[in-house]
Amino acid sequence: MLLRTHFRLAMRTLLCATLAGCTLLAGVTAEAQNAAAGRAEAARRIPVKVVVVAMFEPGADTGDAPGELQTWVERDHLDRIIPVPGAYHAARMNDAGELAIVTGQGTAHAAATIMALGLDPEFDFSHAYWLIAGIAGATPERASLGSAVWARWVVDGDLGYEIDAREIPPGWPTGMVPLGRARPYEKPVEPMAGQVFHVNDGLARWAYEQTRGIRLADSTKLAEIRSHFDGAMAQKPPAVLMGDEVSSATYWHGDRMDAWAAEWMRYYTHGAGTFVTTAMEDSGTLESLRQLADSGCVDWNRVMVLRTVSNYDRPPRGMDAATSLGYQHVSRFGAYLPSLASAYAVGHAVVEKLLTGWSVYGRQTPEAKAESQSAAGR
Numbered sequence: 001m002l003l004r005t006h007f008r009l010a011m012r013t014l015l016c017a018t019l020a021g022c023t024l025l026a027g028v029t030a031e032a033q034n035a036a037a038g039r040a041e042a043a044r045r046i047p048v049k050v051v052v053v054a055m056f057e058p059g060a061d062t063g064d065a066p067g068e069l070q071t072w073v074e075r076d077h078l079d080r081i082i083p084v085p086g087a088y089h090a091a092r093m094n095d096a097g098e099l100a101i102v103t104g105q106g107t108a109h110a111a112a113t114i115m116a117l118g119l120d121p122e123f124d125f126s127h128a129y130w131l132i133a134g135i136a137g138a139t140p141e142r143a144s145l146g147s148a149v150w151a152r153w154v155v156d157g158d159l160g161y162e163i164d165a166r167e168i169p170p171g172w173p174t175g176m177v178p179l180g181r182a183r184p185y186e187k188p189v190e191p192m193a194g195q196v197f198h199v200n201d202g203l204a205r206w207a208y209e210q211t212r213g214i215r216l217a218d219s220t221k222l223a224e225i226r227s228h229f230d231g232a233m234a235q236k237p238p239a240v241l242m243g244d245e246v247s248s249a250t251y252w253h254g255d256r257m258d259a260w261a262a263e264w265m266r267y268y269t270h271g272a273g274t275f276v277t278t279a280m281e282d283s284g285t286l287e288s289l290r291q292l293a294d295s296g297c298v299d300w301n302r303v304m305v306l307r308t309v310s311n312y313d314r315p316p317r318g319m320d321a322a323t324s325l326g327y328q329h330v331s332r333f334g335a336y337l338p339s340l341a342s343a344y345a346v347g348h349a350v351v352e353k354l355l356t357g358w359s360v361y362g363r364q365t366p367e368a369k370a371e372s373q374s375a376a377g378r
Contacts, residue, residue: 045121045122045123045124046082046093046122046123046124047097047124047127048093048097048099048123048124048125048128049096049097049098049127049128049129049354049355049358049362050097050098050099050128050129050130050131050351050354050355051099051100051101051117051125051128051129051130051131052072052098052099052100052101052131052133052347052351053100053101053103053114053130053131053132053133053134053285054067054068054069054072054100054101054102054103054133054134055068055102055103055104055105055110055134055279055280055281056068056069056102056104056105056134057069057070057089057102061073061092062074066337066340067102067340068102068133068134068135068340068343069089069092069100069102071340071341071343071344072092072100072133072344072348073092073100075344075348076094076096076098076100076348076351077094078092078093078094078098078099078100079092079094080092080093080094080095082122084101084113084116084117084120084122085116085120086112086113086115086116087101087112087113087116087117087120088102088103088104088109088112088113089101089102089103089104089113091117096355097355097358098351098355099123099128101113101114101117103281103284103285105280105281106249106280106281106284107156107158107247107249107280107281107283107284108249108284109281109284110281110282110284110285110288111284111285111287111288112284112288114284114285114288114289114292115288115291115292118288118289118292118297118298119292119297125292125297125298126296126297126298126299127299127302127362128298128299128302129302129303129304129354129361130289130298130302130303130304131304131306131347131350131351132282132285132303132304132305132306132307133306133343133344133347134279134281134306134307134308134343135279135307135308135309135310135336135339135340135343136149136245136277136278136279136307136308136309136310136339137253137277137278137279137309137310137311137312137313138243138276138277138278138307138309138311138312138313139231139258139261139262139275139276139312139313139314140229140230140231140232140233140234140312140314141231141232141233141234141258142232142233142241142243142274142275142276143233143241143243143276143277143309144226144233144234144235144236144237144238144239144309145222145225145226145238145309145310145311145312145334145335145338145339146216146217146218146222146237146238146308146309146335146338146339146341146342147216147233147238147239147240147241147308147309147342148211148214148216148238148239148240148241148306148307148308148309148342148343148345148346148347149240149241149242149243149245149276149277149306149307149308149309150204150205150207150208150211150240150241150242150243150304150305150306151199151204151242151243151244151245151276151277151305151306151307152198152199152201152204152205152242152244152273153196153197153198153199153244153245153265153269153272153273154196154197154199154244154245154246154247154282154283154286154305155195155196155197155244155245155246155247155264155265155268155269155273155283156194156195156196156246156247156248156283157246157247157248157250157252157261157264157278157283158247158248158249158250158283159179159192159194159195160176160177160178160179161176161177161178161179161181162175162176162177163175163177172184173185173259173260173263174256174259174260174263176260176264178190178191178267178268179192184263185263185267189267189268189270191268194283194287194290195268195283196268196269197282197283197286197287197290198269199286199300199303199304199305200300200301200302200303200304200365200367202365202366202367202368203301203302203303203304203365203366203367204242204304204305205242205367205368206366206367206368207304207306207350208240208241208242208368209368210349210350210353211240211346211349211350212240213240214240214345214346214349216237216238216239216240216338216341216342216345216346217238217338217341217342217345218237218238219338222237222238222335222338223235223237225333225334225335228316228317228333229312229314229316229317229333230317231312231314234312238309238335238338238342240346241276243274243275243276243277244265244269244273244274244275244276244277245275245276245277245278245279245282245305245307246261246264246265246275246277246278247278247279247280247281247282247283247284247286248278248280249280249281251280251328252278252313253313253314253315253321253324253325253328254313254314254315254321254324254325255314255315255321257313257321258313258314261275261278261313262275277307277309278313279307282305282307286303286305289303299365301365302365304350306343306346306347306350307343308339308340308342308343308346309335309339309342310331310334310335310336310338310339310340311328311331311333311334311335311336312333316333
């Protein structure tokens, strides 16, 4: 009886050990299978080298009146259409690793589309460069119609308090007040998360250096339009510049709003940024990219902002702001088509440089040389 008991205990111990070993082996096998599946999935993902971010396309992607996307699709042969669940528009891609997307107008559309694209498991954005390339308004003090402007700073112009202009207290320069403050430009400066974006200085200056010599298209018609405006840069031919952006979903216009934007930029960047352009989507796009970068999906140091001047943010000489705003709908004093051409000419030069030099730029993000940075900052 004793011998039988010992035998049963021994067999139970052996059985438990065998079962434990099987469980351990099953766990190891499952872990190995998951790892293998992950590697296989990563291998199937489409590696993206450059993402071109456009904001609107009024009709079809090809063959009709162009928006911000169409020239990229037609000239860069972005023939592959890839639906992106949750995005405003399908992605367009070519075999060289260049992808383009339309966000839709306004910060909400932009944020949603870029987040949907960045999280789509179809793509691998781990080494991708992101180029925002679209049209904008600009102050005639610092840019001319048709110019292309590389930004280092983007400041959100929507987050804040606002008092109707008819109720602004005496002595206030504006009815716009920073959140958490009681009067305009009150110190200390404490921006909310997602209110101030500083993209890679070195990359922005590198992009400027690659494109500063591009001769942008000018015309007698554009010169005639410019002649109606005052400002340090108002009547100069288009050029490639560096300058910073106030991003606001509200399309504002007028001398006083121009002055507010310049001071809003100085306030939130402690004087490091210089207001040049105004656009509607980029704070939404950049906030999504920043969160995607925090999650390891994209590289924040590979984000670029290029805006080209389709209109001035102030009225022509002798015209009030309301009348001038009405002319924005018919582009009487604007440069819509020249600004689209500039966005492609300047943006494509950088995209082509990155793609042809991918053996280097895929591993290392380019930056302007120190002496070039100093020159570009002047």
